[in-house]
Amino acid sequence: MxxxxxxxxxxxxxxxxxxxxxxxxxxxxxxxxxxxxxxxxxxxxxxxxxxxxxxxxxxxxxxxxPEPEPLDVIPEAMDLEIVYEDADVLVVNKPRGMVVHPAPGHLTGTLVNGLMHHCTDLSGINGIMRPGIVHRIDKDTSGLLMVAKNDVAHESLVNQLVNKTVTRVYTALVHGHIAHEKGTIDAPIGRDQKDRQKQAVVDKGKHAVTHFRVLERIGGSFTLVECRLETGRTHQIRVHMNYIGFPLAGDPKYGPRKTVDFDGQVLHAGVLGFEHPTTGEYLEFSAPIPEDYAALLQQIRLENA
CATH class of the missing domain: 3.10.290.10 (RNA-binding S4 domain)
Structure with missing residues (x-):
């Protein structure tokens, strides 16, 4: 205690x-x-x-x-999409709908359960419930995550996140017509005092910066954007895009509900880059948007043609 x-x-x-x-x-x-x-x-x-x-x-x-009650993490066989792996790091393409690590209510079926079946050498810095986990993406966000396989690699990757040298690029579908080609949102994020299950732009929040550029305008109703994270606050892209008046399509927390036939926010972590903890070589990986994301875009294009 x-x-x-x-x-x-x-x-x-x-x-x-x-x-x-x-x-x-x-x-x-x-x-x-x-x-x-x-x-x-x-x-x-x-x-x-x-x-x-x-x-x-x-x-x-x-x-x-009080000390948190220890929970056993059960290794589970899963068909994980491992994009890269060596003795120090692993990069995985997480599917939409998968929780990253166990927590009350989600003790099985998480990415960590699958990783522990895939390999036993994961860093222990974040404790028994989050072995190897350096950063997270939301349950209903798909895309790339880096995982540390030992404590030295973990510390290196965390330091890179702190120093803002990790490349993290997302593709998001937002409501509305963004007229300008690109922009930067520099607005502090903290817990929403009116709803503690949400984050919000607040005066005393943590420094948060998101850079975005328009990829495609779909009719007058939607815009497909690329979002590049400079910082990595909880729900950062979802909060920032909503803050400037362009909430993510399908977002149950920050956007209008049931506007698209998609279970969750239309957001994909498509590019991840970092320096290798041992060699110092810069590595960058990419993953295309999932099939259901692509199908939704095609449907919206047809409806707004």
Missing amino acids: TVETFQVTEEFAGERIDKALSAMQPEWSRTQVGNWATEGIVLVNGNVVKAKQKVKAGDVIEVTV
């Missing part, structure tokens, strides 16, 4: 303890904080409190964070 300490500022004075803590530590939900308060592991000025208690400026909050 670890103990985390916070001091309440004027910004959170008068808020309930569960709301204040979840705002100060976005990785914690109000429900989670409330459960911890019930268990007696949330203290304010040394005293056990209830989740509904309001805090004052200057209050000191201590949370004894």
